[in-house]
Amino acid sequence: MAKKKLPNRVTISNVFKTIIWPRKKQVLIGLALIVVSRLAGLVLPWASKYLMDDVIPSANFDFLKWLIAAVAGAVIIQSVSSYALTQILSVEAQHLISKLRAQVQAHIIRLPIRFFDTAKTGELVSRVMTDVEGVRNLVGTGLAQMVGGVLTSLICLVLLIVISPALTLFVLLPVGIFGLISMKAFGKIRPIFRERGKINAEVTGRLTETLGGIRVIKGFNAENQEITTFETGVNRLFLNVKSSLTTTSFVTSAATLLLGLASAGIMGIGGYMIMTETLTFGDFLAFTLLLGFMIAPILQMSNIGSQLTEAFAGLDRTEELMNQPLETADRNRTLVVPQLKGDVQFENVSFAYDAGKPVINDVSFLAPAGTVTALVGSSGSGKTTLSGLVASFLNPTSGTITVDGYNLRQLKLDSYRNQLGVVLQDDFLFEGTIRQNILFPRPDAGDERLTQAVRAAYVNEFTDRFEDGLDTLIGERGVKLSGGQRQRIAIARAILADPRILILDEATSNLDAESEQYIQASLKELMKGRTTFVIAHRLSTIRQADQILVVENGQIVERGRHAELLALEGRYYDLYTYQAKI
Incomplete structure (x- = not known):
């Protein structure tokens, strides 16, 4: 049975409109810095040509000083611009991640109850916290490195053509083959990353359930069963990662092979041209260094490309969630x-x-x-x-x-x-204090209203015996309290909300009988006039x-x-x- 192809929902134009364009100022500054950094990096190979062809043969010490100053200045500029680039784009990328997480959480929490009936809590947590992480490579240094790499390669290509059109033509053949391989590979890897997000969410969801139901697991001696289930999930995750690593490593290896063969060919052709005096030694040295500057970004493309592909895959899943209609829609x-x-x-x-x-x-x-x-x-x-x-x-x-x-x-x-209040059989209490849980529906309620709710629900019957009273920490889901105590807190919460x-x-x-006696009395108070x-x-x-x-x-x-x-x-x-x- 053929596997259903996962749809690619997020397009480059959509990402540009919603993510990059609103941050155009930071992105443009980042691109300007990457241009400055890359141009400064080209000073060294170009200076090497003059060093070999003009300075050393003529023993021109004054020109040597200028060359050294130019190279040193270029290195300083490159260092400062790279630092500024990281500070501007990386910080903005993390800011974007925090905003996206907040937006996704706000959207999820406004979805209808029926959505949560079929969704796993841990899976949703993974969607909120993990899927948006990849955007750091769109706004952060990943995109800038890719743009800078392309720019560097193009500039180097022009300079290589100026030095020797024949050698440059020989280089373009393996580079073109590598480009075709990369496009094919990244088209294949995006669905793998989308599937990884799904598997990761499922594994996280199961782990959350396991930890939440630890008493049931231990009560039925089912630890080994849960261990096996989790191992199966992480193994699926491993196989998915293995598939992506295989693809990216193939791209990297192809680049190494093709460009390595090109370098070997250039060595032979360049050596021949020097011996026949159709190419100077300085030109050959500059050509070799510039070729390295052109090839290095291309080799990085496999890593950066996989990062960007992973970012798009995460945004695919985020978009899928954000397209769920809100309860208020x-x-x-x-x-x-x-x-x-x-x-x-x-x-x-x-x-x-x-x-x-x-x-x-x-x-x-x-x-x-x-x-x-x-x-x-x-x-x-x-x-x-x-x-x-x-x-x-x-x-x-x-x-x-x-x-x-x-x-x-x-x-x-x-x-x-x-104007609605709900008290359930197993009412949910949040980790924190008794006071915080009662004030949950009306955080700004005064002490007088809080005290009235506490007494009406007979919460003070047990909090008066606690050392910290209403400020007692109750643990996750109120695990440190009895069932009757949790119910009375839930009733006090409803009384404070004053629903119609x-x-x-x-x-x-x-x-138990004693707890029911208190709760019946508190419920009688709660139901008055409602x-x-x-x-x-x-x-x-x-x-x-x-x-x-x-x-x-x-x-x-x-x-x-x-x-x-x-x-x-x-x-x-x-x-x-x-x-x-x-």
Whole structure:
């Protein structure tokens, strides 16, 4: 089966418009410096001709002093210009890398939730940190060296023709063959670099998962399995690198062979011409030195060319990511909502992750402002999908969701989600302190609001026992805290956010009795005056809900209050009595 060719999305003209042209000032200064540096470098071979043909035969000491001064001055100019070139372009290249990383991260974080459902965290980290690295060779010294190398080669070519057209013609044949080989090789190597970025992202993603799930790995004694998986990934990376090294080394070897043979031929032809007095010794020395100056950049082309090819490959993958449509790209979302009351209504709403496979089918209900709506049902029935629709993480395939009469599909997401709060079963805590995690939705909140949230969620019940109180470091994902403590911090965070619409997804599951007691009390405080959607397997936690929606196979099969549904002796009754027996 033929391997699908990877598309080359980023073109030279696109790179010129978006990367090089906005930095034209630095690039032009860099090019000017590279021209000065390369021209200064040509003083030595040209001075050698006069040294051999004019100074030494006539013992002209005054001319010798001028030649030495010219060469010394050229060396100083070359050194200073090379240093300035590195400072200007290398610094600008690193600045560009930092800006691109920030742009890619900003784009990724604004992508829809559905994008993250299929993307690996570690892979995205690799895309942000690694793929843009290559641009240093476009704005930095890589591009300047290539331009300078081409310029040097052209100037040397003109000087070589001036010295001896015959010898120069002999040189151009192997140089032309090498150019054809290089073009073919770099066309082949770009897809290899693109594939390397993909493999590297996959390996990084798996490593991130491994380190994040270390307790599960050790709990199932699966270290060897993960070691083998990682070894397989890095071996794929090695084989990819091997392919690129093989290609670049072939180009370098071809250059060495062809240009080496040309040098040998020149030695013979030049020696013959000197002996027949059609070429002076000084001309031959200058020709040989200038040939070296012309060949050196050509030999460097294989290395610089691979760097530029790698840069384009990384930009290909970055462009692929940046072309993903943003969550806010929907032009229908133009309404900025005022302070919401919180009336949420579903009208004939259906949703499918995959076409023809509905997860939610023709659901209608009203959740009045300030009420509690509980969603119950077996696993996979569609409860979490319904909550995702309320949070606008997902958009309905058909039907309408309105909030205070506004079509949710027309609301600007930031204005809506600014009035939304979510507390999950395994709510995510960031590495840092308890204080920082509670203040996360409102970093500028004052101490009074923070204290109110802490007390309302009973966080102070355990922070008062900690030496550093709210400034206690909790470790990655809050690993130093118990499940109940993490949940209370998440609830305090939601209280501080002061949302009008609240989603509680399994917020009280898998907790001990004491933790559940505190969390039930803190949730009661959190739900006051807010439109709340509760998803709970433990039906004992939703007895006081204003309405209970029983969801099965993406449809509401029963609705009512706790006592009403028990009296029906239907699906809710079965679920409740089954749990009561456990």
